[in-house]
Amino acid sequence: MTAAPRVSFEFFPPQNLEASFRLWDTVQHLSPLSPHFVSVTYGAGGTTRDLTRDAVKTLHKASGLNVAAHLTCVSATREETLQIANEYADAGVSDIVALRGDPPKGSGAFKAHPEGFGSSVELIEALADTGRFNIRVGAYPDPHPDCRADGGDVEYLKRKFDAGATEAITQFFFEAETFFRFRDACEKAGIDAPIVPGVLPIENWKGVKRFAQNCGAHIPAWVEHAFDSAIRDGREDLLATAICTELCSDLMEGGVDKLHFYTLNKPELTRDVCHALGVVPKVSLRDVA
Numbered sequence: 001m002t003a004a005p006r007v008s009f010e011f012f013p014p015q016n017l018e019a020s021f022r023l024w025d026t027v028q029h030l031s032p033l034s035p036h037f038v039s040v041t042y043g044a045g046g047t048t049r050d051l052t053r054d055a056v057k058t059l060h061k062a063s064g065l066n067v068a069a070h071l072t073c074v075s076a077t078r079e080e081t082l083q084i085a086n087e088y089a090d091a092g093v094s095d096i097v098a099l100r101g102d103p104p105k106g107s108g109a110f111k112a113h114p115e116g117f118g119s120s121v122e123l124i125e126a127l128a129d130t131g132r133f134n135i136r137v138g139a140y141p142d143p144h145p146d147c148r149a150d151g152g153d154v155e156y157l158k159r160k161f162d163a164g165a166t167e168a169i170t171q172f173f174f175e176a177e178t179f180f181r182f183r184d185a186c187e188k189a190g191i192d193a194p195i196v197p198g199v200l201p202i203e204n205w206k207g208v209k210r211f212a213q214n215c216g217a218h219i220p221a222w223v224e225h226a227f228d229s230a231i232r233d234g235r236e237d238l239l240a241t242a243i244c245t246e247l248c249s250d251l252m253e254g255g256v257d258k259l260h261f262y263t264l265n266k267p268e269l270t271r272d273v274c275h276a277l278g279v280v281p282k283v284s285l286r287d288v289a
């Protein structure tokens with residue numbers, strides 16, 4: 001049997017009091033699984049800058065977990081972006097997920113702020129120059145919508161590692177084979193840094209479908225068919241747990257030892273899948289005495 005993987009969890013910053021309680025509840029459910037780290041997203045179009053900063057600092061202080069802050073190049077000058085990063089480092093948060101980011105909704109293709117970073121590579125270089133951060137980046141097993149040529153995502157990922165990144169987390173995908181093909185291509189291109197699969201437990205099929213279409217993740221016909229039937233029978237939860245557990249098991253059988261879960265601040269499905277994979281709360285002798 002394969003050993004249990006190391007897991008990490010992604011959250012998004014809460015926008016109101018109720019959402020704050022939901023996030024805290026998610027953290028309480030998932031932290032007994034001893035995540036390697038947890039990360040907090042930065043709203044698309046740079047929309048949640050302050051919320052992300054507050055959530056990162058609060059989680060770092062109150063949860064005792066290793067927290068990574070997402071940071072994008074969108075809608076900010078270089079100085080503003082580096083100031084946020086340095087604030088994190090001053091507060092003891094040295095893990096950053098460095099991204100180019102997507103433009104604000106409806107504004108077309110990514111366009112750099114006139115005084116901002118023009119690409120993820122520029123942001124990574126600037127963060128690496130400070131010597132203060134452990135830098136993770138995004139990777140794309142299915143072609144990113146901005147990929148310019150066959151293999152463009154692999155080549156660009158290599159540039160991100162050369163610029164100072166230490167680990168990549170992938171966009172979600174539906175079949176382990178997609179990840180293995182990408183991992184092989186990365187190896188061929190001379191990338192030897194870790195590439196961690198990003199796993200999206202499917203809480204809401206309609207939402208995931210929309211998201212997949214926007215970010216270029218290929219939806220296999222069998223997944224679509226399976227969800228159509230499960231929705232008709234009211235058994236989506238069972239299917240979602242089964243599909244996600246099987247994907248993770250296939251990845252582990254293929255040598256993957258770290259998994260990053262996109263939790264969407266909902267703990268149950270992620271927790272059930274982790275349990276099925278052998279990632280269980282650590283119980284000390286004192287707890288059972």
Ligand code: FAD
Binds near residue numbers: 044
């Ligand atoms: P990059 O890798 O820089 O670019 C994407 C692709 O475009 C490249 O792989 C390459 O094929 C092509 N490309 C880009 N620039 C060039 C160039 N100069 N030359 C040649 N090819 C180029 N978005 C948010 O807004 N907030 C978040 O918190 C967030 N978190 C994320 C976490 C993860 C793990 C992932 C995978 C994505 C996340 N995203 C987030 C989404 C991300 O911002 C979008 O996918 C965005 O479009 C690309 O950002 P990137 O840094 O990964 O892009």
